[in-house]
Amino acid sequence: SRSETKDKMGIFHLIEHVFFQGGLKYPDAYALAVAIDTAGATHNAMTGKEYVMYFVEHGISKKNLGLDILEDMLLHARFQEEELDKEKEVVLGELQGSLDKPEDLLFDGIYRELLYKNHPLGFDILGNRETLGAMRRDDLFECLRHFYKAGNMVVFIAGNVDVSETFSEVEKRFGAIAPGVAPKWVLFDEETMPPDKVFTVPRKEKESADIVLVNPMPGYSNQGDFYPLNLLITVLGISSSSRLFQRIREKEALVYHIQSSGNSHY
Numbered sequence: 247s248r249s250e251t252k253d254k255m256g257i258f259h260l261i262e263h264v265f266f267q268g269g270l271k272y273p274d275a276y277a278l279a280v281a282i283d284t285a286g287a288t289h290n291a292m293t294g295k296e297y298v299m300y301f302v303e304h305g306i307s308k309k310n311l312g313l314d315i316l317e318d319m320l321l322h323a324r325f326q327e328e329e330l331d332k333e334k335e336v337v338l339g340e341l342q343g344s345l346d347k348p349e350d351l352l353f354d355g356i357y358r359e360l361l362y363k364n365h366p367l368g369f370d371i372l373g374n375r376e377t378l379g380a381m382r383r384d385d386l387f388e389c390l391r392h393f394y395k396a397g398n399m400v401v402f403i404a405g406n407v408d409v410s411e412t413f414s415e416v417e418k419r420f421g422a423i424a425p426g427v428a429p430k431w432v433l434f435d436e437e438t439m440p441p442d443k444v445f446t447v448p449r450k451e452k453e454s455a456d457i458v459l460v461n462p463m464p465g466y467s468n469q470g471d472f473y474p475l476n477l478l479i480t481v482l483g484i485s486s487s488s489r490l491f492q493r494i495r496e497k498e499a500l501v502y503h504i505q506s507s508g509n510s511h512y
Contacts (some may be wrong), residue, residue, distance in 0.1 A: 248295050248366040248431055248511070249393060256373015256387065256392075259293040260330075260337060261386050266291070267329040270320035272315065273331075284344045285311055293371055293405065296431075306406045310415050317419040320394065325383045334378050341372050349448045356460060358472035359445045365434050367511060396420070407461065431512065454502065466510040467476070482506040 268274040272281055282289050287304035289312075298321065302312030344350040353371055362368030363392055401416050464471040481504030483490035490504045 247369050247371045250366055251368055252364070252369070252394050253377060253380070254389070255369045255377040255411050256337065257377075257381060257389050258298055259371050259373065259376065260333060260381060261389060262291045262298055262300070263333040263337060264325050264330055264386065265319045265323050267326065267333065269318035269323075269324065270331060271318045271322070278315065281311070281315065287311065289493065295367055295371070295509075297449055313419050321420070321422065323390075325386050327383055330381075330383055330386070334381070337372055337378060340374060341374070344372070348447050348449045348452055352445070352456055352458055355445045355447060358444055360440060362434060363438065365438070366432060367434060368466070377507065381463060391424075391497065393428040394423070395426045395428055396423045397425060399423065409441065434511070463508055463510065465512050467512050472510060479506045479508045 247255070250257060266275055266278060267364070268278060272278040278289075285304050285308045287302060287308065289300075289302045291300045292343050293297065300316055306312050321460070344354070358368045358370070399420075401420065403412055403416075463475055466472050480488070481506060482488055485491070490506060494500050494504050495502070
C-alpha cells in the first residue's frame with residue numbers, strides 16, 4: 247500500500263480480492279474453490295504495506311496445481327465489473343468490522359496520526375468508502391501494468407519438488423510477465439513526522455484497555471542493527487516463554503495478553 251496515491255487508497259487490497267474471482271481455466275470463484283477443495287489444498291492472500299502475497303498449499307501428488315492456479319489468477323484475471331462491485335462490498339464489510347475492533351483502530355491510528363500522516367505508509371491498507379467507490383476495472387488493470395512486473399515479483403516454492411523441473415514450470419507459466427521493475431517508493435522524511443506523541447481510541451463499552459508503546463527502529467536496509475534488534479524483539483515478547491509474557495502475565499498477572507513486534511521499512 248505504500249505505492250498507492252491517496253485517491254487510489256486500497257487498490258492493491260481490492261486487486262487481491264478480485265483475483266480470486268476467476269481467470270480463464272478457473273472462470274469464477276466457485277471453480278477455483280472446487281479445484282482447491284477437491285485437492286485437499288488451501289489458498290489465501292494478504293496485502294501489507296510493502297508487498298502482496300498469494301499462496302497455495304497442497305500435497306505433492308497434485309504436482310503443479312499451485313502454479314496452475316497462481317498463473318491463472320495473475321496472468322488471466324478478467325476483473326469483471328459485477329465481481330468487482332461484489333468485492334467492494336466485501337471490503338467495505340471488512341472496514342466496518344475494523345471499526346468494531348479498538349485494537350485495529352489503535353494500530354491504524356498510530357500509523358496515520360503519530361508516524362506517517364499523509365505519507366503512503368500511513369494510508370489504510372483497506373482504503374475507504376470514497377476511494378473504493380471510485381475505483382473502476384481499468385484502474386485495476388492500470389495498477390497491474392505498473393506493479394505486477396517480473397522484476398518486482400518473486401516465486402517461492404517449498405516441498406518435495408524436483409528443482410530443475412520446477413524452474414522450467416515457473417519459466418513456462420510466468421515467463422510472459424512483462425520485464426522491468428515497479429516505480430520506486432516515496433521515501434519517508436523523518437522531519438515530516440507529526441509532533442503528537444499520544445493517540446487514544448475511547449471506547450466506554452470495552453471491559454479492558456489496549457496500550458501500545460512505540461519506539462523507532464532501524465529499517466531493514468540497516469543490516470548491522472536489523473537482525474540483532476529482531477532477536478531482541480523475539481526474546482522480549484514473541485512467545486509465551488518470552489520475558490514480557492512470563493513476567494507481566496504469568497508472574498504479576500497484570501494483563502491478559504502482552505507481546506512485542508517490529509515493523510521495518512526502507
